[in-house]
Amino acid sequence: MRSYRAEGVALLAHEYRGTGRVVNFFTRERGKVEAVAQGIGKPGSSLAAAVELFTHSQLFLVEGRILDRLTQARVLEAFESLRLHVRRLGHAGFLCELLACATEPGQPIPTAFDDLVIALRLLDADHEPVTVAAAATWRILGDLGVAPDLDRCVRCGAALEATRVFLAPEAGSVCGSCFTDEDGETDASVPVSAQLRALTGTLGRFPMSRLSRLNVDTALWNDLLRLERLQIRYYLGLELQSDSFLRQLCRPG
Amino acid sequence: MASLPEPVRRLIEEIERLPGIGPKSAQRLALHLLQSDEAEVEALARALVEAKRRVGRCRDCFNWAVGELCEICADSTRERDVVCVVEQPIDVAALERSGEYRGLYHVLEGALNPVLGVGPENLRIAALLARIEELKPREMILATSPTVEGDATAEYIRSELAGVGELRITRIALGLPVGADLDYADQVTVARALRGRRPME
Numbered sequence: 001m002r003s004y005r006a007e008g009v010a011l012l013a014h015e016y017r018g019t020g021r022v023v024n025f026f027t028r029e030r031g032k033v034e035a036v037a038q039g040i041g042k043p044g045s046s047l048a049a050a051v052e053l054f055t056h057s058q059l060f061l062v063e064g065r066i067l068d069r070l071t072q073a074r075v076l077e078a079f080e081s082l083r084l085h086v087r088r089l090g091h092a093g094f095l096c097e098l099l100a101c102a103t104e105p106g107q108p109i110p111t112a113f114d115d116l117v118i119a120l121r122l123l124d125a126d127h128e129p130v131t132v133a134a135a136a137t138w139r140i141l142g143d144l145g146v147a148p149d150l151d152r153c154v155r156c157g158a159a160l161e162a163t164r165v166f167l168a169p170e171a172g173s174v175c176g177s178c179f180t181d182e183d184g185e186t187d188a189s190v191p192v193s194a195q196l197r198a199l200t201g202t203l204g205r206f207p208m209s210r211l212s213r214l215n216v217d218t219a220l221w222n223d224l225l226r227l228e229r230l231q232i233r234y235y236l237g238l239e240l241q242s243d244s245f246l247r248q249l250c251r252p253g
Numbered sequence: 254m255a256s257l258p259e260p261v262r263r264l265i266e267e268i269e270r271l272p273g274i275g276p277k278s279a280q281r282l283a284l285h286l287l288q289s290d291e292a293e294v295e296a297l298a299r300a301l302v303e304a305k306r307r308v309g310r311c312r313d314c315f316n317w318a319v320g321e322l323c324e325i326c327a328d329s330t331r332e333r334d335v336v337c338v339v340e341q342p343i344d345v346a347a348l349e350r351s352g353e354y355r356g357l358y359h360v361l362e363g364a365l366n367p368v369l370g371v372g373p374e375n376l377r378i379a380a381l382l383a384r385i386e387e388l389k390p391r392e393m394i395l396a397t398s399p400t401v402e403g404d405a406t407a408e409y410i411r412s413e414l415a416g417v418g419e420l421r422i423t424r425i426a427l428g429l430p431v432g433a434d435l436d437y438a439d440q441v442t443v444a445r446a447l448r449g450r451r452p453m454e
Contacts, residue, residue: 012368017273043430049441053368053401078441083404086365086412093367100368241370248372 003062003071006030009116010055011100015041022067023051025059026099026116031107035061035068049075054082054092056117077117079124087249088123091133093242095119098137101238102144112143118208127212134225135211138203141228148231150197153178160197166190168230188234190227195220261287313384315360315377317342325349325358332356337394338381338410340364340403348396356394359384364402365409371402373409382413385420392421399427399445 008025011032016022019041025033037047050057050073060072082089095116103109119136123129141147153160154172164179166172168188183189199216206214232238257265261283269279286294310316311323318324325331325345335356339345345358361376373379385393395410397403411422428446429438438446 015272044433044437046437046439049439052441053366055401073439075439075441080441083401084408086405086409089365089401089405090367097368242367244370245365245367245372248374 001062001064003060004029006033006059006061007076007113008033008057008059009096009113009120010051010053010057011096013051013053019045021051023070024100026096026103026113027059027108028110028113029108030105031109032100032103032105033059033061033068034105035059035070036064037070047073049073049078052078054079054096054120056120077121077124079120081124081126082120085126085129087246088126088129090242090246090249091129092120092123093245094133094240095136095140097240097242098140098232098238101240102146102232102236109143112140115139115143115208122208122211128218128221130218130225131211131214131216131221134221134228135203135208135214137228137232138200138224139208141231142204146231146235147200148172148227148235150192150200164192166192166227166230168234171231171235188230190223190230192227193220193223196223196227199224311360314358315342315362315380316345316358330355333388334391335394336381336385336388336390336392337396338407339396340398340406344396344398356392357388357390361397361406364397364400364406366402376406378410378413381410385414385417389418389420391419392423394423394425396425399425 006025006027006029008027011024011026013021013023016036020036020038021040022034022036025035027033037051039045040048040051047070049055050059051070055075056077056079058074058076059070062069062071082092099112099116115136119132122132138147148166148171150166150173151160152158152172153175154167154170155174155178158175160173160175164174164176165183166189167174167183173192174183199220202214229243232240264283264286265279268274268282269276274282307319308317311318311326312321313326314323316323316325332355336359337348337354337356338359338361339348340361340363342360345360348354359377359381361378361381363371363376365371365373365376393414395407397407407424414420414422426449428449429435429442435443
């Protein structure tokens, strides 16, 4: 069995034979890695901190036939303040679940890994969660090659200057000539303003770490987040559990 | 498997459905049961069926109970002005083993987990708030696990109950386990142990 090291973030975990856990890590070197960590539930386990959700660690693993085995770990960033803010935790969960569901094991996407770590760092440092989640999701969708095209009409192919609306079932936007009244009335559409198109263009080339320098209206971030969620649901076919978690937090007591 | 009689195959299949039991373990357990006395096997079967039929959830605290109330809620000698909040009934058993606590419990039946979609509505949080309102305890101990999920759950409950009357909200201490070697502890645990230090009496 070959051993290797990787830098990874714990995306999700479930129990395995009593005190063990099967953990999905998203690593810079190997993409998604599924590994068993034994004895995690016992007091004094030296691996327990590294398999905590969203923790960024240096991992030492041994390849296995079905699952790899975590043998040693060193926590790089525990993002401890996420535990104290349930909304931030929900948005962190959304990003992690997206990567857990939309990537395959053994496919490294270093840019997505870097975007995730920076997003967790920003959420941990009290940046506005909707802003961080919307920006990071857009970049991650781009890293995965599934960001919607807002520059060309999905129906006639014309270059768009004033896009009317993004249509999730068609995974694209329509121009003014192709737009019908019905398109504006569906729950699966988001109005795409010139500002929103400009924002997505900026996010593609703007470093995530400098996100706080962007001066963008909250409503625009919310539009972007809605567009991304529709793209994830319709294009990737994913219903993310963290979405239902976030919806519960929004409902009045 | 085809060489095994049908009842044995079925027994192995049923045992294999239990969490943490793989095919090899299931075969070993099935073989053990087949080689045991009939009386022993019958006692096990009766215990399984009886536990499933008779054990439910306590009306007040959601701990395991035979009948409407669990043994702790029904015990009039327990202190009723302290409520300890835990994730699962098994945590009640762990705290009872310590012999340090004589108050009541409240079992949440889980912890917040965004990735699994477990939100406040999926836990017994609304029932806890109602119970705190009714019991008006002087203290509530948040004894959820020191994991991301357990800490987030404790913090969520704290924020929901902040400013409720004279209620003192406490969190179980976090840090190094008894007998642990400091050198082998991870940095997060050591950092928490340092933050949670207290004056020596």
